Each structure stands twice: as C-alpha cells, then as structure tokens.
Amino acid sequence: LYPQRSAEEMRRYAGSSRWLGAMLYAGHNSESLLSATTREVVNAYRRYTKPLLVTVPDEATVSELEAFAAEFSTVKIIAAGAGGDAWHACTLAAKKAVNLFLEPFSGGCHRGKVESMLEVLGPNRILFGSGFPQHNPGAALGLLLDARISDGERNAILTTNAVRLFNLRQTAEPEA
Numbered sequence: 001l002y003p004q005r006s007a008e009e010m011r012r013y014a015g016s017s018r019w020l021g022a023m024l025y026a027g028h029n030s031e032s033l034l035s036a037t038t039r040e041v042v043n044a045y046r047r048y049t050k051p052l053l054v055t056v057p058d059e060a061t062v063s064e065l066e067a068f069a070a071e072f073s074t075v076k077i078i079a080a081g082a083g084g085d086a087w088h089a090c091t092l093a094a095k096k097a098v099n100l101f102l103e104p105f106s107g108g109c110h111r112g113k114v115e116s117m118l119e120v121l122g123p124n125r126i127l128f129g130s131g132f133p134q135h136n137p138g139a140a141l142g143l144l145l146d147a148r149i150s151d152g153e154r155n156a157i158l159t160t161n162a163v164r165l166f167n168l169r170q171t172a173e174p175e176a
Helices: 003-013 036-048 058-071 084-096 112-121 136-147 151-165
Strands: 020-025 052-055 077-080 099-105
Touching: 003 036, 003 077, 052 058, 058 077, 058 084, 077 084, 084 099, 084 112, 084 151, 136 151
Parallel strands: 020 052, 052 077, 077 099
Antiparallel strands: none
C-alpha cells in the first residue's frame, strides 16, 4: 500500500547478501495483484532479480496471478499456498508461465496434490515451505512425506530447487 516506502526499503536491504527476496501479500483483503499500487512496487522490485513470494490463497488470486506472471515475466514468482483449494488452476497457470514456481504445502493438505503438480510441471518448479507460524509445519512435511514421489523429486522440492532459485551456495557438512 506504500510504494514509495517499499522502494526505499528495497534500496536499503537489496545490497545485502542475506536478503533473499520480498513477499507480497495478495488475496483475501489485500491489494489486488493487478492494482496500480502493486504494479508500481513490483516495477521497482524488478531490478533486484530476487524471487518474489506472493501469497495465493484462493481462486480469485489465482486468476490474477496468471496475468501478473505474464506482465512481470522477468520476475521469478513463488506462489505461496499455490491457490489453496484452487491448486489445480494454480498448477495450470504455472504451466503457462515459466517464471512461476509453486509452494503448495502451506495451502492445505489435499491428497494427490504434489503428485499431480509433478506430473504437470516436473520437479524443478515446486518448492517446500511450511507457512510457519500461520500453518502447522508438521502438516506440510507430512504432505510431502506421504506423496508417492521419488527420492530425487523429494530432494529437489526440499532443497535443490531453493538453492538454485535463491542462488545459494551449498556448504559442506560440518566435520564431526
């Protein structure tokens, strides 16, 4: 809601190696993804080339997300919650927009959701996130552990995709 202040905060923190990206609250009673205010903030954000986590809790937000991802095609967007109950629609939106990544684990425990997303998108654009403290991290982890997927797909979702997306360096295990 405060584009000028948001731009100032981005300039202040973006140079830090500890700054991984920004979060945009959408859906429910938040600003629309397609509003002039949101567009102004995201236009200022583009130059930082860091992923943008966008809350996508419902079907109305999923419908805006597809147009938003197309408009900001150079921004890597993570759909937190992956649409909640509208996860099918969110998966199809991600299929159309290669800059859209899904974090489905904080969007409800729908049986078969992870497997379906993998079938449509493959393992490289799905990320694990628990939604803690608003959501139970055990439920999110249980959804991943119960999914009938390969160990390689599980590892990609848990670590590899985030390492690549956030340009993190993997460090060696500490010596015992």
